[in-house]
Every structure is written in structure tokens, then in C-alpha cells.
Amino acid sequence: MIEIHLLEQLVAFADCGTLSGAAEKLHISQPALSRSMQRLEEELGVTLFERQRSRLTLNDMGELAVRYARNLLLQENAMIQQIREADRKKRTISVGSCAPVLIPDFVSLLSRLFEGMTISTELTGDPRLPDYLKEGRYQLAILHKKPDEETFYSVPVADEKLFVTLPPVHPLADADGLYLKDLDGQTFLLYSQIGFWDELCRREMPSARFLLQQDMDVLGELVANSAFPAFTTDYVMERSGPVTDRMVIPVLDEEASVTYYCACLKEEKARFRPVFEYFQSTSGSRSRRL
Amino acid sequence: MIEIHLLEQLVAFADCGTLSGAAEKLHISQPALSRSMQRLEEELGVTLFERQRSRLTLNDMGELAVRYARNLLLQENAMIQQIREADRKKRTISVGSCAPVLIPDFVSLLSRLFEGMTISTELTGDPRLPDYLKEGRYQLAILHKKPDEETFYSVPVADEKLFVTLPPVHPLADADGLYLKDLDGQTFLLYSQIGFWDELCRREMPSARFLLQQDMDVLGELVANSAFPAFTTDYVMERSGPVTDRMVIPVLDEEASVTYYCACLKEEKARFRPVFEYFQSTSGSRSRRL
DNA sequence: AGGGTTTACGTCGTACGTAAGTATT
DNA sequence: AATACTTACGTACGACGTAAACCCT
Numbered sequence: 050m051i052e053i054h055l056l057e058q059l060v061a062f063a064d065c066g067t068l069s070g071a072a073e074k075l076h077i078s079q080p081a082l083s084r085s086m087q088r089l090e091e092e093l094g095v096t097l098f099e100r101q102r103s104r105l106t107l108n109d110m111g112e113l114a115v116r117y118a119r120n121l122l123l124q125e126n127a128m129i130q131q132i133r134e135a136d137r138k139k140r141t142i143s144v145g146s147c148a149p150v151l152i153p154d155f156v157s158l159l160s161r162l163f164e165g166m167t168i169s170t171e172l173t174g175d176p177r178l179p180d181y182l183k184e185g186r187y188q189l190a191i192l193h194k195k196p197d198e199e200t201f202y203s204v205p206v207a208d209e210k211l212f213v214t215l216p217p218v219h220p221l222a223d224a225d226g227l228y229l230k231d232l233d234g235q236t237f238l239l240y241s242q243i244g245f246w247d248e249l250c251r252r253e254m255p256s257a258r259f260l261l262q263q264d265m266d267v268l269g270e271l272v273a274n275s276a277f278p279a280f281t282t283d284y285v286m287e288r289s290g291p292v293t294d295r296m297v298i299p300v301l302d303e304e305a306s307v308t309y310y311c312a313c314l315k316e317e318k319a320r321f322r323p324v325f326e327y328f329q330s331t332s333g334s335r336s337r338r339l
Numbered sequence: 340m341i342e343i344h345l346l347e348q349l350v351a352f353a354d355c356g357t358l359s360g361a362a363e364k365l366h367i368s369q370p371a372l373s374r375s376m377q378r379l380e381e382e383l384g385v386t387l388f389e390r391q392r393s394r395l396t397l398n399d400m401g402e403l404a405v406r407y408a409r410n411l412l413l414q415e416n417a418m419i420q421q422i423r424e425a426d427r428k429k430r431t432i433s434v435g436s437c438a439p440v441l442i443p444d445f446v447s448l449l450s451r452l453f454e455g456m457t458i459s460t461e462l463t464g465d466p467r468l469p470d471y472l473k474e475g476r477y478q479l480a481i482l483h484k485k486p487d488e489e490t491f492y493s494v495p496v497a498d499e500k501l502f503v504t505l506p507p508v509h510p511l512a513d514a515d516g517l518y519l520k521d522l523d524g525q526t527f528l529l530y531s532q533i534g535f536w537d538e539l540c541r542r543e544m545p546s547a548r549f550l551l552q553q554d555m556d557v558l559g560e561l562v563a564n565s566a567f568p569a570f571t572t573d574y575v576m577e578r579s580g581p582v583t584d585r586m587v588i589p590v591l592d593e594e595a596s597v598t599y600y601c602a603c604l605k606e607e608k609a610r611f612r613p614v615f616e617y618f619q620s621t622s623g624s625r626s627r628r629l
Numbered sequence: 630a631g632g633g634t635t636t637a638c639g640t641c642g643t644a645c646g647t648a649a650g651t652a653t654t
Numbered sequence: 655a656a657t658a659c660t661t662a663c664g665t666a667c668g669a670c671g672t673a674a675a676c677c678c679t
Binding site for chain 2: 669
Binding site: 133 | 341342343344347383385386400408411426429
């Protein structure tokens with residue numbers, strides 16, 4: 050049996066070409082390295098070096114051994130990295146969400162239910178989210194449509210309804226309800242991280258222009274101090290308070306009212322049972338709010 | 340960096356299922372193994388075991404680590420074996436010969452010229468001997484035909500001429516010379532290790548029968564005390580003395596007179612120069628005898 | 630109670646560094 | 655003289671074994 054550190058030292062020598070240099074790189078004394086190489090030869094039962102009294106060089110077997118050693122060290126490192134990575138993955142729950150609003154509460158729920166786990170969330174408007182869930186990139190997903198029941202297990206977790214907010218002076222400010230296409234061509238203030246809503250807006254209002262803002266608070270201020278139309282949802286208003294100085298008009302498009310589902314692979318249903326139980330126990334009572 | 344012996348211990352535990360069992364197998368104490376496994380976890384930064392106070396079992400990461408460790412141990416062993424094998428090969432000269440008679444003298448010549456080397460010889464009647472030489476199975480070959488000059492370097496080393504020996508009462512005993520086909524259908528005493536001659540005999544005398552004998556001395560006695568035709572060569576007679584009480588008749592087939600060549604791959608010509616020089620210096624003078 | 634694991638402690642081996650020796654440039 | 659490797663020697667860290675405590679079946 051040959052220990053890894055001997056191979057590491059051999060490779061260091063191969064890289065430096067001299068014992069003293071390699072010893073320095075390895076932070077050991079040069080005689081120690083000299084003895085290590087002797088021991089390596091002894092354990093292999095093979096001479097690896099040409100000894101010219103004052104110069105040590107690898108012979109053919111030495112070169113061969115170095116190639117093998119390099120490979121083995123790479124393998125060893127790969128092993129360590131992959132075990133660590135697998136361990137890290139094992140203790141993090143990765144969540145993909147199509148909508149931003151649910152994320153904070155969902156994370157706090159998961160943290161409570163899976164103590165010690167790292168919760169990693171990703172917001173995406175990508176309609177392939179179910180595919181990613183299937184591929185293992187996420188263990189849980191928040192979707193705005195009920196996914197394929199053959200593959201996934203899912204429960205509804207919340208409803209959300211889209212509203213447009215207009216300054217009172219806006220020509221459409223008196224409407225009881227609006228379709229998105231009625232608003233096409235205008236310029237909107239829009240939160241930049243809106244997940245799947247993005248796709249809906251751009252599809253129904255291809256000529257509209259969007260002023261994107263990353264910071265929710267800043268966006269609120271802009272909305273308060275400008276005449277641009279903007280969006281909000283019942284969910285948002287319930288948590289952040291009503292919008293002031295604006296008319297809040299329901300969006301009538303069918304897709305503007307969504308039910309969010311929490312989904313996982315069927316095989317993982319048992320693992321995430323506490324999550325689903327939580328939503329089943331609260332469903333109806335608070336109209337599916339987290 | 341994780342040392343090999345830790346991985347070996349991990350695998351031993353995986354095989355035994357219990358620390359005490361594995362410790363016994365490894366010839367170390369059980370507490371030592373316990374500490375080793377703790378250190379392994381520490382160095383990986385990952386827990387590998389479920390600890391139920393009185394029972395230690397691998398968890399998922401442990402199983403994964405075991406798989407990687409098994410692989411790495413196999414690789415390490417392969418490395419050691421292959422380095423040793425390469426070293427052994429490096430210090431042995433492997434010779435393939437189509438004829439038995441030259442082998443002893445050739446071995447003694449090589450031993451003299453390449454001190455410290457192991458000489459390994461193999462007698463074969465296989466006509467693919469040049470291919471084997473090309474593939475590296477042999478470094479030198481004794482052939483009965485000059486091989487392809489594109490690939491091989493070769494020099495003639497000896498001549499050999501086939502004779503048939505017949506008891507004086509044999510109907511053909513008075514011939515000055517015979518073709519093999521004249522002898523077809525008879526039963527011969529034959530040395531079993533005759534390399535390429537075998538092929539010639541069976542081709543030219545498809546109906547002949549051969550009584551094979553492995554031991555040269557025993558064969559000689561049988562020849563002396565029976566009436567079966569047998570073969571000899573000038574080379575053999577020169578070294579073992581003439582055959583008594585028998586008529587020694589030249590075989591006239593063209594293939595019954597051969598010149599042996601010593602060959603190596605062109606690239607190896609320099610390495611074996613002393614061998615070729617020896618034959619070039621003695622050629623002619625002693626009619627190419629070793 | 631017995632088998633299995635971990636913790637504690639004392640010992641021995643071994644791998645290291647320092648120092649000296651030898652050879653090469 | 656300087657550089658590079660080996661040999662010699664003393665030391666110190668670490669891995670081991672023994673002993674004991676702990677825990678579960």
C-alpha cells in the first residue's frame with residue numbers, strides 16, 4: 050500500500066526537477082523528501098530515479114509512476130470534492146419558483162419544517178421549470194399551473210389576482226375592470242423580478258414599454274410620485290397595505306388570476322409530507338395563504 | 340488530502356458491517372479503527388455514519404464514499420501492479436524462437452552481453468512470430484526466413500540442414516538424398532519441441548504418423564533401439580556427435596535447408612547492437628555458428 | 630450480561646528537522 | 655565555493671493498544 054502523500058511528493062519532484070525545490074514547495078525539509086522517495090522506491094520494489102551523486106532525475110519507471118500518480122491524485126481530489134458536494138446538496142432544499150411573492154414565506158416555512166437544512170430559492174420565469182424539477186435541479190417548485198400528475202405530486206398553496214393601478218387622472222381610471230390588451234402601448238413601472246408574470250405581460254401587451262426597477266421600496270416611491278400605470282396583486286396589497294392615491298382595477302384576463310401549486314417529484318412526496326400537510330390543513334380557512 | 344489507509348479501513352468496515360470485525364480483519368485494535376473513521380469524517384468535513392450509540396452504520400454519504408474509495412483502491416493497486424510489471428518487462432529480454440537448437444547458446448550469449456537482464460525464451464512453431472515481435476510480445480526473434488526489412492532489422496546467425504536417419508535395413512537406407520514426400524505414410528520418432536519444422540513435416544507428409552517424445556535423451560535411446568525413421572540436423576550432429584548405427588540421409592526439399600535470422604524492430608537496433616555485432620564478426624569464419 | 634462503540638491514557642514507531650558528509654559544477 | 659543529494663542522529667507528533675466507561679439488545 051502506498052500512501053497518497055508519497056505520490057504527492059513524487060509529483061512535486063517531477064514538477065520541480067529537484068528535491069530541494071520540491072521540498073520547499075511542500076514545506077518540508079529536503080532530507081525528508083529524499084527519504085520519502087527512497088521509501089517509495091522501496092515499497093514499489095522498483096527504482097524510479099537516476100542517481101548521479103549530485104543530481105536526481107526520473108528514469109523511465111519514474112516517469113511512468115508520475116503519470117499514474119498524477120492520475121490518482123486527480124481521482125482522489127475528485128472523490129473528495131464530489132463527496133462534499135453531494136453532502137452539501139443533501140442538506141439543502143432547492144426551490145424553484147415562478148412567482149416572487151410566495152418566496153419569503155415559503156422559505157420561512159421550510160426552515161421551520163426542515164431544521165438544519167439550507168433552503169436555496171431561485172425565481173424564474175422559465176416555463177421549463179417543471180422539467181428542471183424533474184431533472185433534480187430543484188427538489189420543490191412553486192408553479193402557477195397544476196403540473197403533470199403522472200410525474201409530480203402537488204397541492205395548491207395560494208391564489209393571486211393581478212390588478213393594474215392607475216393615477217386618478219388616467220383615461221382608463223374609471224374602469225371596473227380591464228384586459229391587458231386594453232393597456233397595450235403604454236409605459237409601465239414594473240418590478241423586475243416577477244417570474245412568470247413577465248411572459249404574460251409581454252405576450253398580451255407587445256407594444257408596451259416597461260421601466261424596470263429592482264428595489265421594491267424604490268418602485269413604491271416611483272409609483273406614488275409618477276403617473277405611469279403599474280401592477281399589483283391582492284396578495285401584495287394584503288401584506289403591504291393598499292395602494293394610495295391610485296385607482297386599483299382588476300385585470301380581467303383569465304390568466305391574471307392564478308392558483309399556485311407547490312410540487313415535488315412523486316418519489317419525494319414522503320420526504321416533503323410536512324409541507325403538503327401544512328397547506329392541506331390551512332387550505333380553505335385563509336383562502337390558501339401561506 | 341486523505342491517506343489511502345483510511346480508505347482501506349473504510350472499505351473494510353463496509354465489508355464487515357462492524358468496527359470490531361473490520362479491526363480484526365485489518366489487524367488493528369477496534370478503538371484505533373473508531374478513531375480513524377472519525378478522522379476520515381473530519382478530513383472530509385462530512386458525516387459518513389449513523390451513530391446509534393451501540394451500532395455504527397454507513398449513511399448515504401458513507402455509501403457514496405465507500406464506492407469512491409473502492410474505485411480509488413482498485414486504481415492504486417492497478418498502478419502498483421503496472422509499474423512493477425513495466426519494470427520487470429524493462430529488465431527482461433523476451434525472445435521468440437522458431438527453432439529449438441539455437442536457444443541455449445543464444446540465451447548464454449544474451450546473458451553475457453546484457454548482464455543483470457532476465458532472458459526469457461519461448462519456442463513456437465507459430466508463423467505469426469514476426470507479428471508478435473512487432474507487437475512487443477518479444478524484443479528479439481529467431482526466424483527461419485529474413486523478415487520484412489521495412490519493419491525489422493535482422494542478421495543471419497546460423498544455417499541448419501535437415502537429415503533423416505534410417506536403420507540400415509530400411510528400404511530407403513541406401514538413398515543419397517530424399518524428399519520428405521518420399522517418406523510420407525511412415526511412422527517417425529520425433530522430438531516434440533521442434534518449432535517451425537513441425538509445420539514442414541505435417542505439410543509434406545500428411546499421412547505420416549509421429550511418436551512424440553519430450554526428453555531429448557530418451558528420444559536418443561529410442562532412436563538407437565528402434566527401427567522408426569527419425570530426423571536430425573547438421574547443427575545437432577555437430578554438437579551431440581554423429582548418429583550411430585543409422586544411415587544419415589540429407590533431406591532434399593528446399594525448405595529443409597534454412598538460414599536462421601536474429602531480428603528485432605528497427606527502432607531497437609541500437610539497443611541490441613552488441614548481439615548483431617557478435618554475429619557479423621563471426622559470420623563466415625565459423626559458417627555462422629553461435 | 631454481552632457485544633459494540635467511544636473516551637482516556639500511556640507507549641512506541643516513524644517521519645521530521647538539524648547537522649554533517651560527499652559529490653558535482 | 656556553491657549547490658544538491660545522502661547519511662546520521664535526536665526529537666516530537668501521532669497512531670496504536672490497553673483499560674475503562676457507556677449504551678443498546
